[in-house]
């Protein structure tokens with residue numbers, strides 16, 4: 001039996017506090033640039049966590065470390081206590097981690113319905129030695145996935161566009177299709193990469209309300225990487241701010257507005 005206390009072993013301590021995602025001392029550099037320097041924070045179940053910072057602060061790099069595009073030089077990223085740094089990117093949806101893309105990643109020639117359905121492929125089981133088993137899904141599984149897709153199209157006001165090809169639809173509509181596709185995986189954590197980019201003021205407001213109401217209905221947590229301060233401060237439960245790869249703030253949206261280090265970081269550079 002191990003003589004380690006839960007605090008010493010780390011893993012038990014992480015599991016005990018119930019965090020979904022735990023980052024500790026995440027560090028990565030590119031050549032001479034330290035893009036992230038010992039960054040750490042937790043994402044709790046059901047929480048919307050806003051990750052902010054001026055240009056070059058390290059937000060995208062951190063997002064890429066969590067989504068397994070970059071491998072940190074050192075540090076620890078855990079998913080419900082498990083070592084996420086050993087998990088390949090394509091297994092993330094099966095773990096309950098889904099993402100949206102800044103510039104969208106939909107299939108232009110496919111209908112809104114089929115794009116939404118494509119998010120359900122992660123529902124197949126992952127084999128121990130191979131990639132996916134259980135795909136294509138059985139008839140009863142397909143029936144359930146189709147019902148789920150219709151539910152999401154209804155919820156996201158996309159039913160009338162179900163048969164329309166994605167190509168040519170307005171950007172704001174495509175953002176909703178991306179959300180529908182991501183939610184097909186029934187994620188516990190939704191990673192949102194600058195969802196407000198390219199949207200009008202009123203579309204950003206509507207998107208914020210939509211994200212909160214979807215979170216309330218489905219109970220997922222969200223990590224929101226975003227430049228749009230109005231959106232971040234409006235919908236986040238908790239905010240982390242980075243500057244030059246360092247965490248300079250962690251706290252409530254109300255506190256961040258008055259934090260001297262955050263104000264200085266944004267005033268120091270055009271955000």
Ligand SMILES: Nc1ncnc2c1ncn2[C@@H]1O[C@H](COP(=O)(O)OP(=O)(O)OP(=O)(O)O)[C@@H](O)[C@H]1O
Nearest residue numbers: 030033034035053054055056057058059060061062
């Ligand atoms: N693949 C890469 N190769 C070299 N340098 C990189 C790479 N990715 C990021 N960087 C550098 O790491 C630092 C952090 O960049 P990052 O894109 O993560 O910041 P950001 O906060 O997302 O900025 P923005 O808001 O402008 O998107 C920058 O100095 C950037 O030039």
